[in-house]
Amino acid sequence: MLRHQINPGLELRLLQPTDAPTLFALVDANRKTLREWLPWVDATTKLAHSQNFIAEALRDRAATRAFAAGIWSSGQLVGVIWHNHIDWANRVAFPAYWLVPEAQGRGIMAAACQAVIAHAFTQLRVDRVIVAVATENHRAAALVKRLGFTQISTLKKAEWLYDHFVDHHIYQRLNPAAPPRA
Numbered sequence: 001m002l003r004h005q006i007n008p009g010l011e012l013r014l015l016q017p018t019d020a021p022t023l024f025a026l027v028d029a030n031r032k033t034l035r036e037w038l039p040w041v042d043a044t045t046k047l048a049h050s051q052n053f054i055a056e057a058l059r060d061r062a063a064t065r066a067f068a069a070g071i072w073s074s075g076q077l078v079g080v081i082w083h084n085h086i087d088w089a090n091r092v093a094f095p096a097y098w099l100v101p102e103a104q105g106r107g108i109m110a111a112a113c114q115a116v117i118a119h120a121f122t123q124l125r126v127d128r129v130i131v132a133v134a135t136e137n138h139r140a141a142a143l144v145k146r147l148g149f150t151q152i153s154t155l156k157k158a159e160w161l162y163d164h165f166v167d168h169h170i171y172q173r174l175n176p177a178a179p180p181r182a
């Protein structure tokens with residue numbers, strides 16, 4: 001996915017090295033809210049960290065087709081959606097995503113996720129998409145439920161968030177075109 005226009009004001013575009021200053025400024029301006037659920041925020045302290053994130057995503061894309069796309073609303077970068085990992089042997093994609101607070105509450109991430117999931121099912125041809133959501137992250141849980149995901153399990157102490165563990169609910173959405181599993 002190089003570039004995908006969702007509607008006239010909303011676009012997903014593969015992050016490029018030239019986007020690093022914009023990405024770093026966005027994280028830096030929103031670190032207090034982003035760090036509530038995202039474990040990498042405190043480690044993102046300088047431009048080089050955003051440059052590395054983009055460089056690694058571009059390398060992953062070349063190697064495995066996992067990608068990181070900026071979410072651009074009315075021409076402004078407002079968040080990122082990417083595949084943390086694609087398990088090709090088992091045909092599973094593990095997307096991750098965030099939006100700055102100003103861009104939340106407008107259905108932007110729902111539309112971005114729909115596009116990335118449709119791409120994963122039809123272009124990458126994965127059989128399922130799995131998302132782990134901290135049990136107290138109610139906005140993220142509402143989003144996956146709106147997107148038709150089903151909760152399949154819970155992991156206790158699944159993620160260390162700076163100074164405490166959080167539990168995760170694991171949600172999946174199956175590709176309707178995937179062969180049935182016995």
Ligand SMILES: CC(C)(COP(=O)(O)OP(=O)(O)OC[C@H]1O[C@@H](n2cnc3c(N)ncnc32)[C@H](O)[C@@H]1OP(=O)(O)O)[C@@H](O)C(=O)NCCC(=O)NCCS
Pocket residue numbers: 034037038097098099100103104105106107108109110111131132133134137139140143146
């Ligand atoms: C999780 C996160 C992406 C959800 O963002 P969001 O804006 O709530 O998600 P959506 O795009 O689904 O928007 C839903 C809201 O937009 C509203 N909305 C407006 N138009 C809409 C539309 N066309 N379609 C869907 N929702 C719409 C909904 O009513 C809902 O409003 P509410 O917040 O008042 O209930 C965001 O909270 C975030 O980035 N959190 C921090 C990082 C994080 O937790 N990432 C996920 C880890 S699993």
